[in-house]
């Protein structure tokens with residue numbers, strides 16, 4: 001599990017906000033019923049003195065402490081049942097002024113004892129989704145809704161896509177912490193984005209950081225760093241792509257290719273390989289086009305370290321219409 005400190009902070013903050021608003025709205029409901037019923041206001045005032053009365057009882061000496069506390073407890077119980085009765089006559093449910101936590105298990109603290117509560121884990125996953133850069137797609141595209149039916153028109157394509165899907169699923173369950181890279185190749189609308197998003201989703205759910213970016217923006221980050229390097233207080237923008245636990249580089253080949261972009265992409269992929277950080281590349285280009293567009297240096301690096309997943313079939317986007 002390697003959540004970023006910032007993500008943990010954000011997720012905890014969200015849970016803390018829930019707790020605060022639960023407490024505040026209970027307080028608001030209490031003021032509402034107290035305004036309607038002076039008796040309830042009196043009861044609440046009496047109950048609020050409980051802690052002080054316990055303190056006074058124990059401060060008065062050891063004689064009869066237990067009996068006095070028991071008497072106080074009974075009084076409080078009577079006050080509470082009287083309070084419920086008044087609420088009932090006013091038409092409110094008996095627990096109307098109780099705090100209503102979003103998560104009753106941890107009472108919106110994020111922890112169930114010393115263990116992280118499921119609600120905090122869910123927030124961390126949501127935080128990971130947000131930080132990945134995928135946007136709303138990640139909520140829509142998963143392995144569960146990836147359908148092989150679109151590839152049925154050709155038996156060969158279907159068999160190939162079945163293998164591709166299996167490989168993607170296996171990757172999503174094991175990488176990271178295992179090291180591996182995928183090169184997704186195939187035309188537009190054949191499901192590359194869907195499967196890479198599904199992998200991202202699963203990897204984030206497993207607690208890892210995923211960064212999803214198109215090649216164009218990665219190169220823009222490198223350009224930014226080239227012109228601004230050394231300025232105080234500014235982080236290198238390319239660092240997030242070098243450091244991400246899983247990087248998904250979308251649409252390689254659509255960007256403007258020049259010597260700078262080629263060396264930027266080489267630096268990125270090579271550094272990640274050297275650091276054994278997994279990367280997924282998706283491209284609409286075929287092998288020969290990729291080879292022609294990028295140097296042999298990049299291409300041989302890719303072929304040596306990447307598992308190629310082929311996407312074939314009829315453009316799914318047309319079939320879905």
Ligand SMILES: [Zn+2]
Pocket residue numbers: 103104105106107108109110111117118119120
């Ligand atoms: Zn919880």
